[in-house]
Amino acid sequence: MGWTFQPDRPIYSQLMEQIKRRIITGEYPPGEKMPSVRELAMEAAVNPNTMQKAFAQLEQEGLLHTQRTSGRFVTEDRERIMSIKEDLARNLAMDFLRSMQELGYSDSQTVTVLEAARLQAEKDTASGKEGV
Amino acid sequence: MNPVFECRHLSKNFPGKEALQDVNITLERGRIVGLLGPNGSGKSTLMKLANGLLCPTQGGIFIDGMAPGEETKKIVSYLPDKNYLNDWMSVRQLIRFFGDFYEDFQKEAAVEMIQRLGIPMQARLKTLSKGTKEKVQLILVMSRKAKLYLLDEPIGGVDPAARDYILHTIISNYSEDATVVISTHLISDVESILDEAIFIADGKILLHSPVDELREKNNMSVDAWFREVFKC
Numbered sequence: 001m002g003w004t005f006q007p008d009r010p011i012y013s014q015l016m017e018q019i020k021r022r023i024i025t026g027e028y029p030p031g032e033k034m035p036s037v038r039e040l041a042m043e044a045a046v047n048p049n050t051m052q053k054a055f056a057q058l059e060q061e062g063l064l065h066t067q068r069t070s071g072r073f074v075t076e077d078r079e080r081i082m083s084i085k086e087d088l089a090r091n092l093a094m095d096f097l098r099s100m101q102e103l104g105y106s107d108s109q110t111v112t113v114l115e116a117a118r119l120q121a122e123k124d125t126a127s128g129k130e131g132v
Numbered sequence: 133m134n135p136v137f138e139c140r141h142l143s144k145n146f147p148g149k150e151a152l153q154d155v156n157i158t159l160e161r162g163r164i165v166g167l168l169g170p171n172g173s174g175k176s177t178l179m180k181l182a183n184g185l186l187c188p189t190q191g192g193i194f195i196d197g198m199a200p201g202e203e204t205k206k207i208v209s210y211l212p213d214k215n216y217l218n219d220w221m222s223v224r225q226l227i228r229f230f231g232d233f234y235e236d237f238q239k240e241a242a243v244e245m246i247q248r249l250g251i252p253m254q255a256r257l258k259t260l261s262k263g264t265k266e267k268v269q270l271i272l273v274m275s276r277k278a279k280l281y282l283l284d285e286p287i288g289g290v291d292p293a294a295r296d297y298i299l300h301t302i303i304s305n306y307s308e309d310a311t312v313v314i315s316t317h318l319i320s321d322v323e324s325i326l327d328e329a330i331f332i333a334d335g336k337i338l339l340h341s342p343v344d345e346l347r348e349k350n351n352m353s354v355d356a357w358f359r360e361v362f363k364c
Contacts, residue, residue, distance in 0.1 A: 005324060007352060008352050045303070045325065046303075047164050049162070
């Protein structure tokens with residue numbers, strides 16, 4: 001997954017979100033060493049100071065920790081990672097609900113739409129498999 | 133410790149034009165700073181003053197506490213906005229030339245970057261394309277272990293891929309406690325690598341702020357904000 005930035009928010013907070021996603025999806029597994037600030041800054045084409053700021057905040061949130069001599073590591077606290085994952089899922093769901101409300105859907109109607117979409121997706125994967 | 137770059141009530145007049153008016157700037161170490169402003173706003177004049185190519189009409193400019201001169205040239209690596217190298221020289225000769233001039237020049241680093249780009253060492257500068265020339269100049273300038281890099285329009289005339297390469301070269305080569313000043317009007321291209329933005333217009337500093345603060349406060353990119361402020 002590449003790094004992308006929206007123009008309307010600070011870059012460090014977007015870096016935090018994207019690093020969190022990578023921790024949740026296991027791209028940076030629990031207990032693993034993180035790339036250095038400079039490496040990751042180059043990969044994302046951002047200022048190393050900005051990456052440093054994102055790292056510092058993630059440390060404060062307990063997702064990363066520094067070992068003085070050997071570098072920075074992802075937390076081994078899987079519950080912590082799970083709770084971040086749940087937070088993220090909840091936020092996505094809330095955003096979705098809000099967008100649907102703007103379209104004039106009640107929350108129960110939204111659930112119906114979602115259920116229909118789920119069935120459709122199921123069918124698509126099933127037929128996709130037959131195709132293979 | 134002295135700030136690495138400081139302007140105090142700096143003014144520069146040319147006949148019929150006040151190019152800079154009462155400019156006050158202080159820059160700390162370890163920052164990447166964008167000097168952003170439309171054409172003719174005074175960006176290059178400020179860069180030239182910092183390099184002793186022009187003298188202030190009033191006020192002062194200080195590099196690590198010193199007025200521009202022999203001592204500051206040892207710690208400032210400057211990329212002018214035009215080609216200033218002898219274009220009959222080959223890349224190899226230019227590298228040797230820089231090595232003779234600057235104690236802090238890291239020849240191996242320069243050679244490695246040149247080779248990675250596949251530029252022949254024996255090629256004369258004048259035979260290279262405009263974009264490649266700019267890359268060679270930037271490589272020379274960034275191969276110094278300077279305290280202050282002053283880059284005047286480093287991404288002016290190059291294509292987007294070359295632009296990425298140049299920005300990449302800047303982030304990966306500046307030493308951690310060095311400060312880089314990049315002057316440009318192409319804000320969206322440099323925005324993600326900047327710590328701070330200085331907006332300059334008609335020779336006056338409009339704003340000097342951390343980039344993230346600016347985005348947070350205005351809910352828009354620095355580029356979008358610039359377009360609004362400088363709407364024609």
